[in-house]
Amino acid sequence: MSKYFAVLLLLIFSTQIQALEKVTLQLKWTHQFQFAGYYMAKEKGFYQEEGLDVIIVPADPNNPNVDFRVLYGQAQFGVFHSGLLKQRLEGKPFVALAALLQSSPYCWMVKAQSGIYVPRDFQGKRISLLGHTENGELLMMLQRAGVNTDSMLLYSGKKPFDDFIAGKFDAMQVYSTNEPYQAQQLGVATREICPKQFGLNVYADVLFTTEAMLRDRPQQVMRFRRASLKGWRYAMLHLEESLAVTKANYATHKSLAQLAYEAEKLKDFIRVSGIPIGKMSAAKWLWIAQLYHLDVSQFHEHKADFIYSEVKQDPASLSWVLIIAAVLTLVCIPMYIQLIFSRKNKSHLR
The missing domain is CATH 3.40.190.10 (Periplasmic binding protein-like II)
Structure with a gap:
């Protein structure tokens, strides 16, 4: 019987590994605590739980405007500033998924x-x-x-x-x-x-993707966003662990003291009383448009497609359950039948 259970576990594990979807997250700067939530989503397995294998790519400090990498499909997700709205009104099909900093640092x-x-x-x-x-x-x-x-x-x-x-x-x-x-x-x-x-509280570090991604892979977008926000919540609740992970695996060029200073500064930009981490509002985006003298009528035309709205159901999240259930069914029924026959044979021998 132990052999069958070993085979069962191997099948489930190999199915999960094969099913992971590879996606790339393009950061807006080099590795530092500023992106700790994404690091923790990867290190704690939150992305993997959502069926994602995420590659996190730092920016080139000599060319930090990385929106084009997402625009042309070199990365599926990116982190940008509130100027993302201007890019959208200029014709680039970007979609804002979450604002990790409620104010600009x-x-x-x-x-x-x-x-x-x-x-x-x-x-x-x-x-x-x-x-x-x-x-x-x-x-x-x-x-x-x-x-x-x-x-x-x-x-x-x-x-x-x-x-x-x-x-x-x-x-x-x-x-x-x-x-x-x-x-x-x-x-x-x-x-x-x-x-x-x-009083100039503009969004910063906006997680974004493209309309094409949202149209073609809406469930992947939902799962990536969900795991990312889970990573950020974890990072804020476990600062010491997040600092250690960031230092050890990502921002190896920075001292722990420097990263701790960064974390202390950023936490008040991320955690704002009464606002869930990553939350955005159409009213604040409108205010940002007015602040930067953007065309307000254009904003109203684009806001429904620019500001992400999570779909109600996530069939992809159920797929793992269905896959495992199918594997269990295929493996366990023969095991059960064999067990019944072996008991009958033993009773006959007696």
């Missing part, structure tokens, strides 16, 4: 002795050049305070962090989890002036 970093405390203090100051559309809220924050950003002096050198520390300009655009830590390690006192502090 992009901030201005100034030295503690600079005298810059609020946006209006930036008037006449020299700032670093904004290189990406994802941090447009930094300029928007200044403009809403009445600062004439068109007349501001811009630093555009090749070593912004070093030159900021050397005092060659006044305010540097930073990702709240990275450059402030570097300045702290050098003993340079700084503070951050962030859009979030002044």
Whole structure:
């Protein structure tokens, strides 16, 4: 009998392995705690439970705009910024699946002795050049305070962090989890002036896919999203374990202290009271469209297809049960019949 059970387990296991669907997740930056939820979804087997074999690809820091890899099918899923909406209105068929950061971690970093405390203090100051559309809220924050950003002096050198520390300009655009830590390690006192502090809460780190993926593989999209959000919930509840996994298997180039600093900073962007992790709303996306002066009528035309709405049923999730049930049926019935006959033979022999 033990032989039959061994065969049964082998069949079930091999069926699960063969059925895993390979998909690629393209990150928007290099490996760091910023993507810990995806790491934990992979490491804890959440993706595998959904029938997925996920490859997580970091971005090239010299070319971090990775949306084209998803657009052209080199990756099935990606992480981008709130500029994804602009891309959609410009004709790229992107679908926002979840917003992992409820606010943007992009901030201005100034030295503690600079005298810059609020946006209006930036008037006449020299700032670093904004290189990406994802941090447009930094300029928007200044403009809403009445600062004439068109007349501001811009630093555009090749070593912004070093030159900021050397005092060659006044305010540097930073990702709240990275450059402030570097300045702290050098003993340079700084503070951050962030859009979030002044009511500009735009989404960041938006998980997305394409309309083609959603049309052709809706269940795969649902399962990937579900496992990813499960990974993020796990990461937030088990920070020490998530830090250890991130350090050991992904961000090997960063110290544990640096990753811990990043986790401490990001958790308030991810976990917001009253908002489930990853939750998006049409009202906030509309506000983002208005903030960036996008065509509101276009937004209303696209919002139903742009903002993901989970389908009600997931037949694919039942497929595992059906497969296992079928295997059990095929294997157990012959075993049962053989058991009956063996008992009858024994009784005859007696």
